[in-house]
Amino acid sequence: MQLDLATLPAPKLDPLESLLARHPTGPLANLVEHDAPPADAALEAFPASLAHAETKRAHFDLRGYARTRNHLEGGVSRLSPYVTWGVYTPRELLDDVASRHGRHDKDLAKFTSEIGWKAYFREGFRALGARVYRSLEPYKYPRAEDEPGLPPGIETAETGLDCIDTLVATLLDTGYLHNHGRMWLAAWWVHYARHAWQDGEAFLYRHLLDGEPGPNALSWQWVASTYAGKPYAFNVENMHRFGLNGCDGTSFDATYDELDARFFAGHREGGYARRGHDHPSTVPGPPRPDLLRPPTTAPMVVLHAERLSTRAHVLLEHPDAPVAVYLDARRLERERPSRKRLAFAVRLAADLVTHLRDEGRAADLFLLEDEAELAHHARALTRDGFVAPDSWHPGTWNTLGRLDTHAPVAVTPDAPLAEVQADLRSFSSYWRKAEGQVTRRLGSLFS
Numbered sequence: 001m002q003l004d005l006a007t008l009p010a011p012k013l014d015p016l017e018s019l020l021a022r023h024p025t026g027p028l029a030n031l032v033e034h035d036a037p038p039a040d041a042a043l044e045a046f047p048a049s050l051a052h053a054e055t056k057r058a059h060f061d062l063r064g065y066a067r068t069r070n071h072l073e074g075g076v077s078r079l080s081p082y083v084t085w086g087v088y089t090p091r092e093l094l095d096d097v098a099s100r101h102g103r104h105d106k107d108l109a110k111f112t113s114e115i116g117w118k119a120y121f122r123e124g125f126r127a128l129g130a131r132v133y134r135s136l137e138p139y140k141y142p143r144a145e146d147e148p149g150l151p152p153g154i155e156t157a158e159t160g161l162d163c164i165d166t167l168v169a170t171l172l173d174t175g176y177l178h179n180h181g182r183m184w185l186a187a188w189w190v191h192y193a194r195h196a197w198q199d200g201e202a203f204l205y206r207h208l209l210d211g212e213p214g215p216n217a218l219s220w221q222w223v224a225s226t227y228a229g230k231p232y233a234f235n236v237e238n239m240h241r242f243g244l245n246g247c248d249g250t251s252f253d254a255t256y257d258e259l260d261a262r263f264f265a266g267h268r269e270g271g272y273a274r275r276g277h278d279h280p281s282t283v284p285g286p287p288r289p290d291l292l293r294p295p296t297t298a299p300m301v302v303l304h305a306e307r308l309s310t311r312a313h314v315l316l317e318h319p320d321a322p323v324a325v326y327l328d329a330r331r332l333e334r335e336r337p338s339r340k341r342l343a344f345a346v347r348l349a350a351d352l353v354t355h356l357r358d359e360g361r362a363a364d365l366f367l368l369e370d371e372a373e374l375a376h377h378a379r380a381l382t383r384d385g386f387v388a389p390d391s392w393h394p395g396t397w398n399t400l401g402r403l404d405t406h407a408p409v410a411v412t413p414d415a416p417l418a419e420v421q422a423d424l425r426s427f428s429s430y431w432r433k434a435e436g437q438v439t440r441r442l443g444s445l446f447s
């Protein structure tokens with residue numbers, strides 16, 4: 001379905017009512033959570049526009065990052081929603097931030113390794129696909145049956161635990177949670193409330209503006225210990241230290257030894273179960289190498305959900321080509337995003353289209369149900385093929401593969417953070433191979 005973008009509200013306001021008025025039936029109507037409140041608070045915190053992303057990026061000051069980033073009020077960038085939807089690749093963001101920072105120091109080293117985590121998890125998703133949703137290894141401590149369903153009260157931030165409710169209320173309101181907040185929420189969910197990590201993963205993903213399969217599912221598995229050597233645990237003292245109150249006197253207001261006896265069957269004492277030898281490694285090359293080929297003479301540019309950006313190399317290579325921006329309605333129907341996540345994605349994609357039109361391009365936005373729709377659109381504009389950026393999502397490669405049966409698709413990759421063959425058993429096994437490549441390049445930015 002092609003979306004009519006005339007007179008959308010500003011990027012800080014929920015666009016869905018206005019779009020639904022023009023498209024009362026079809027995929028959009030099926031996707032919107034009609035009983036959820038408008039996404040204005042999330043879009044106020046994370047305006048869905050390229051200009052706002054640029055302002056946020058330009059104002060991000062790396063000084064103090066290494067020292068403060070674990071604190072809820074610390075100096076993190078809050079740029080991840082824009083990275084997830086491809087306004088910036090991890091490499092572009094790192095290079096921009098590093099150039100402005102202007103020197104190698106511990107703040108830049110820490111930021112570089114955090115960007116490295118994103119690349120590591122994306123490699124993990126490329127290697128594992130839907131297997132990221134199944135425990136990759138056994139738990140490293142003796143664990144009773146999961147409690148059924150979701151933790152009571154979680155969906156309305158009314159669990160009765162003030163610290164957890166504060167985190168969940170922030171998530172429900174803004175679609176963002178600080179990394180430490182995500183770690184506490186996940187560890188509480190899995191180890192203390194004893195619910196399945198998979199349900200926590202799905203809950204968080206639905207609400208996060210930056211929700212991404214690799215980083216989210218593999219972080220949950222890391223916390224749970226099904227993709228790590230030991231479970232991640234925290235106590236109330238740790239929460240206090242990094243800026244969260246409200247859980248004094250709870251079962252996890254305890255020393256680590258007490259937590260171990262209470263929740264991990266005293267396992268810390270006797271050591272954790274060892275990790276197995278079966279683990280993923282990076283997959284060389286794209287899923288469809290046949291699509292890395294020269295473009296046709298008059299292609300249309302296709303921008304997908306992993307690259308909602310004017311920086312995509314294909315745009316620079318084809319400055320006069322019309323552009324089709326699409327979000328995949330079939331994927332969205334499977335994922336059932338929260339209203340704010342959907343509003344953010346649709347408004348960001350619409351903003352990109354507006355931006356391209358302002359630059360004088362023909363550009364349109366599709367909520368794609370069938371590749372034939374794009375093929376038809378391209379034919380109507382007398383285009384003989386498609387050019388697209390690459391993607392970390394195997395589903396997008398499948399879409400491009402199906403599009404290719406209608407007219408030739410040529411993929412032009414954007415420069416990756418690093419290109420290495422690495423074991424993905426742990427971040428350090430990946431980073432050992434990738435770090436040198438990344439820091440050498442950063443060095444050349446300063447020389």
Ligand SMILES: Cc1cc2nc3c(=O)[nH]c(=O)nc-3n(C[C@H](O)[C@H](O)[C@H](O)COP(=O)(O)OP(=O)(O)OC[C@H]3O[C@@H](n4cnc5c(N)ncnc54)[C@H](O)[C@@H]3O)c2cc1C
Nearest residue numbers: 076077078079080114115117118179182211212215216219
């Ligand atoms: C349970 C759990 C679930 C998570 N789910 C997601 C998710 O769905 N999507 C997602 O992008 N990240 C996820 N993370 C990682 C991390 O919490 C977020 O990337 C980070 O909070 C983003 O905020 P920021 O942009 O302010 O980070 P900054 O500290 O400013 O970092 C800059 C960039 O580096 C990347 N980054 C930073 N930390 C991490 C990390 N630990 N892992 C991966 N990338 C990182 C992000 O792209 C971020 O934009 C999850 C972490 C946990 C513990």
